[in-house]
Amino acid sequence: MKKLCLKVAAVEQLSPLVKRFRFEDPTGASLPVFSGGAHLTVEMPEGDMIRRNSYSLISDPYDGSGYEIAVRREDKGRGGSLYMHTKVAEGDEITVSVPSNLFQLDLRARKHVLIGGGIGITPFLSQLRQLDMEQKPYELHYAARSREEAAGIRLLPQAAHIHVHISEEGARMDLGAILDGQPLGTHVYTCGPDGLISAVADQTARLGWPKTSVHSEAFTAPPPGEPFDVVVKSSGKTVHVKADQSLLEALEAAKVEIDYSCRGGACGRCHTKVTACDGRILHNDHWLSDDERAAQQDIMPCMSRFKGTRLELDL
Amino acid sequence: MPKTEFSPSIDSRPTYAGLVSQGAAPAIMVADEAGAQALSDLAASDASVMDHAHVVLVGCGASALGDVTPTALHEAPDFDAATPLVTQLLNTARMGTQIYLAGSEGLIGHVSALAFAAGMPVDEIQMEHRGSIARRMQCVHCKGITEDVTTDPFTCAHCGLTLFVRDHFSRRLGVFQGVCVDAETPGVVPEVVEIQA
Numbered sequence: 378m379k380k381l382c383l384k385v386a387a388v389e390q391l392s393p394l395v396k397r398f399r400f401e402d403p404t405g406a407s408l409p410v411f412s413g414g415a416h417l418t419v420e421m422p423e424g425d426m427i428r429r430n431s432y433s434l435i436s437d438p439y440d441g442s443g444y445e446i447a448v449r450r451e452d453k454g455r456g457g458s459l460y461m462h463t464k465v466a467e468g469d470e471i472t473v474s475v476p477s478n479l480f481q482l483d484l485r486a487r488k489h490v491l492i493g494g495g496i497g498i499t500p501f502l503s504q505l506r507q508l509d510m511e512q513k514p515y516e517l518h519y520a521a522r523s524r525e526e527a528a529g530i531r532l533l534p535q536a537a538h539i540h541v542h543i544s545e546e547g548a549r550m551d552l553g554a555i556l557d558g559q560p561l562g563t564h565v566y567t568c569g570p571d572g573l574i575s576a577v578a579d580q581t582a583r584l585g586w587p588k589t590s591v592h593s594e595a596f597t598a599p600p601p602g603e604p605f606d607v608v609v610k611s612s613g614k615t616v617h618v619k620a621d622q623s624l625l626e627a628l629e630a631a632k633v634e635i636d637y638s639c640r641g642g643a644c645g646r647c648h649t650k651v652t653a654c655d656g657r658i659l660h661n662d663h664w665l666s667d668d669e670r671a672a673q674q675d676i677m678p679c680m681s682r683f684k685g686t687r688l689e690l691d692l
Numbered sequence: 693m694p695k696t697e698f699s700p701s702i703d704s705r706p707t708y709a710g711l712v713s714q715g716a717a718p719a720i721m722v723a724d725e726a727g728a729q730a731l732s733d734l735a736a737s738d739a740s741v742m743d744h745a746h747v748v749l750v751g752c753g754a755s756a757l758g759d760v761t762p763t764a765l766h767e768a769p770d771f772d773a774a775t776p777l778v779t780q781l782l783n784t785a786r787m788g789t790q791i792y793l794a795g796s797e798g799l800i801g802h803v804s805a806l807a808f809a810a811g812m813p814v815d816e817i818q819m820e821h822r823g824s825i826a827r828r829m830q831c832v833h834c835k836g837i838t839e840d841v842t843t844d845p846f847t848c849a850h851c852g853l854t855l856f857v858r859d860h861f862s863r864r865l866g867v868f869q870g871v872c873v874d875a876e877t878p879g880v881v882p883e884v885v886e887i888q889a
């Protein structure tokens with residue numbers, strides 16, 4: 378994966394839980410531009426390991442002067458977001474991947490409906506700039522519990538086609554009303570909690586929308602869990618996975634070569650064959666099919682964990 | 693006339709699975725005379741499919757539908773007359789509208805391209821081939837479209853080249869591609885045969 382060494386140019390508190398970070402090239406060089414919905418992976422060295430989390434880019438895709446992300450502090454997470462919140466300051470150096478995109482707009486659509494829940498607003502912040510630039514019709518719906526939590530409000534333009542739904546104020550998002558009657562050729566994009574993504578999938582299915590017009594991205598960081606051991610088949614080496622470490626991170630720390638991109642169980646790049654499994658794989662990805670999960674012969678190390686006596690991977 | 697079964701070909705060649713009712717959803721249906729029978733058969737399988745259906749018949753009258761009564765019925769003498777009507781129906785349609793096309797490959801190709809331009813994924817369009825297996829062909833050289841091609845090779849109605857009938861299909865344009873058959877050996881043209889299903 379191609380990496381960029383950048384400088385933290387700005388850190389801003391957007392809401393009690395969300396900070397915005399701006400990264401720039403230390404020499405002022407222009408960075409590769411990207412497309413709306415793209416993310417990058419941030420490296421966070423901690424002790425003898427490097428944690429890597431992916432975040433959606435929220436800045437203008439056509440602006441190479443810097444990259445911006447918004448990070449919500451997750452106190453129950455594995456520490457990636459806490460690292461960003463407590464250890465990263467203006468002027469620091471930071472290593473990131475080049476942007477890649479698993480949540481592109483389908484530009485054949487005649488209209489785009491963007492639905493973001495909570496911090497799931499982030500990929501849409503770059504998408505809407507692309508849509509403005511391409512002059513494509515769209516509407517954006519942003520749902521949050523309270524105005525204080527709705528960090529994205531400050532980053533959204535004021536416009537008639539941008540709707541904010543604050544449930545605490547009684548303005549719950551009504552998916553039926555949003556989706557019913559949209560013109561033929563509309564595509565819908567959802568990012569947010571799993572419940573929101575499945576509610577949109579259910580509603581569009583009920584309304585007879587083609588599946589290919591429904592897109593989603595679950596923003597997922599690997600969940601912490603109980604520690605476990607994994608055996609690397611080629612070397613016979615046993616690698617210990619700590620409670621707050623993902624399987625992918627543990628393998629990387631043990632210098633086992635493994636490919637990745639999203640680190641969120643969505644891109645398929647880290648797909649690994651399981652050669653022995655005595656126990657149960659805790660699949661947390663969005664990549665494998667139900668049959669593949671049940672067969673326990675495949676695992677996505679960026680997200681999934683294991684409970685049992687022996688897990689051996691074809692690495 | 694029953695549904696046509698085509699022999700297997702390259703992936704590009706469209707296949708027409710046949711019309712299956714999607715229930716009482718809003719629908720746009722376009723058929724020619726042979727295809728109208730497929731719409732009648734569809735209504736016979738599920739009468740509710742006509743509850744919110746706009747039917748456009750090309751080159752035939754309402755009698756072709758038998759006693760089927762959709763919400764609205766439009767008749768057009770040919771594609772050219774039907775195009776603005778179908779385009780308007782598509783442009784005012786909402787998500788969830790089902791599209792049913794039945795008849796010749798020319799009709800299906802023509803209307804599926806309109807629906808595709810309106811944002812309908814081609815895979816979601818219900819299609820059933822009935823009647824003539826004549827093709828709608830685009831000359832890859834002059835880009836002109838020749839309708840109702842029944843022989844291979846055929847003569848481009850626009851530039852006069854002798855064109856080989858390919859199974860290579862453009863979903864965007866709704867046409868098969870015709871390629872000059874004697875470019876390397878001018879005048880050496882294979883024997884003309886009828887296009888087969």
Ligand code: FES
Pocket residue numbers: 636637638639640641642643644645646647648662664677678679680
């Ligand atoms: S890195 Fe993308 S699925 Fe694991």
